[in-house]
Amino acid sequence: MKRTLTLATLPLLLLTSPIGQGAPGLRVAVSFPREKSQAPLDGRLLLLVSTDSTAEPRNQISDGPETQLVFGTDVDGWAPGAEAWVDRKAFGYPLRSVDQLPPGRYWVQALLNRYETYHRADGFTVKLPPDKGEGQHWNTKPGNLYSTPRWMQLDPRQRVRNRVVLDREIPPIADPPDTKYI
Numbered sequence: 001m002k003r004t005l006t007l008a009t010l011p012l013l014l015l016t017s018p019i020g021q022g023a024p025g026l027r028v029a030v031s032f033p034r035e036k037s038q039a040p041l042d043g044r045l046l047l048l049v050s051t052d053s054t055a056e057p058r059n060q061i062s063d064g065p066e067t068q069l070v071f072g073t074d075v076d077g078w079a080p081g082a083e084a085w086v087d088r089k090a091f092g093y094p095l096r097s098v099d100q101l102p103p104g105r106y107w108v109q110a111l112l113n114r115y116e117t118y119h120r121a122d123g124f125t126v127k128l129p130p131d132k133g134e135g136q137h138w139n140t141k142p143g144n145l146y147s148t149p150r151w152m153q154l155d156p157r158q159r160v161r162n163r164v165v166l167d168r169e170i171p172p173i174a175d176p177p178d179t180k181y182i
Contacts, residue, residue, distance in 0.1 A: 025087060025088045025098070025099050025156055025159065026087065026088070026098040026099065026101060026154055026155065026156040026160075026162075027085055027086070027087040027159065027160075027161065027162070028047055028085070028086045028087070028098075028108075028110070028162045028163070028164060029083040029084070029085055029161060029162065029163045029164070030045060030047070030083065030084050030085075030086060030110045030147075030163075030164045030165075030166065031080075031081060031082060031083050031084070031163070031164075031165055031166070032078075032080060032081075032112070032145050032165065032166040032167075033080060033081065033165065033166075033167065034080040034081060036080070036145050036166060036167075036169055037080060037145070038080060039080075040077040040078055040079045040080075041075065041077075041078045041112060041114060041145075042074075042075060042076050042077065042078070042114070042115040042116075042117065042127050043074070043075055043078075043112045043113050043114040043115045043127075043129065044072050044073075044074055044075075044112070044113040044115070044129070044138075045072060045073050045074070045075050045078075045084050045086060045110065045111075045112050046058075046070055046071070046072045046110065046111045046112075046113065046138070047070070047071045047072070047086040047090065047098075047108070047109075047110050047164075048060070048061060048068065048069070048070050048108070048109045048110065048111065049068060049069040049070070049071070049101065049106045049107075049108055049154070050068035050069070050106060050107040050108075050109075051068070051104075051106060051107065052068065052107065053107045053149070053151070056109055056149050057107055057108065057109040057149055058109055058111050058139040058146060059139055061093075061139070067093075067094060069092060069093070069094065069095055069101070070092060070093050071086050071090040071091065071092040071097075071098050072086075072090055072091060072092075073085075073086055073089065073090040073091075075112070076127070078112075083163075086098065086110070088156075098154075098156055099156045100156070101154055101156055103154065103155035103156070103157065104153070104154065104155075105151055105152070105153055105154075106151070106152055106153075106154050107149055107150075107151060108149065108150060108151070108152040108154070108162075108164065109146060109147050109148075109149040109150075109164075110146065110147045110164045110166060111138065111139065111144060111145070111146040111147070111166070112144060112145045112146070112166055113129050113138040113141065113144055114129065114141075114143055114144055114145070115127040115128055115129050116128065116129075116130050129141070132172075132173070133173045134173060140170060141170060142170050142171060142172045142173055143169065143170065143172075144169070144170045145166035145168065145169050145170075146166060146168050146169075146170065147164045147165055147166050147167055147168065148167055148168060150164075
């Protein structure tokens with residue numbers, strides 16, 4: 001019997017627990033165009049929300065008190081042009097859910113930390129984000145798709161369809177220049 005494990009099914013069980021059902025709530029639809037990938041994609045979809053427009057939200061997430069907000073959900077076989085939703089089921093940091101977000105105007109960006117599928121000899125299949133030379137920094141990982149940041153009015157008390165398109169891709173890391181030792 002084959003079992004599939006994703007990053008969310010590992011000891012990080014909090015990543016997938018829902019916060020309640022029904023009622024209005026903040027929902028953000030994210031998509032990517034066929035020009036960015038013709039094949040379906042797997043990964044962790046992140047919605048990055050900031051009150052500071054001096055830098056991209058993807059570069060404002062940390063484990064310190066100055067961090068901005070991030071909410072994530074897994075996508076599996078996400079087709080180009082299809083919408084994936086970040087809503088109350090998405091686990092967040094430092095707020096647990098988008099439903100806890102105070103209504104207001106935010107600098108918003110989305111990013112897909114792409115996973116690759118690995119078929120292990122023991123019968124397990126795992127989907128994990130590989131290192132691409134960036135040291136496992138999802139915000140600078142070559143090949144990850146992300147959106148142009150923009151201001152967005154967000155209010156968890158209303159069911160408004162907010163849309164974001166992953167219109168950019170993080171480029172490959174350039175090879176270091178040759179030296180007399182290489």
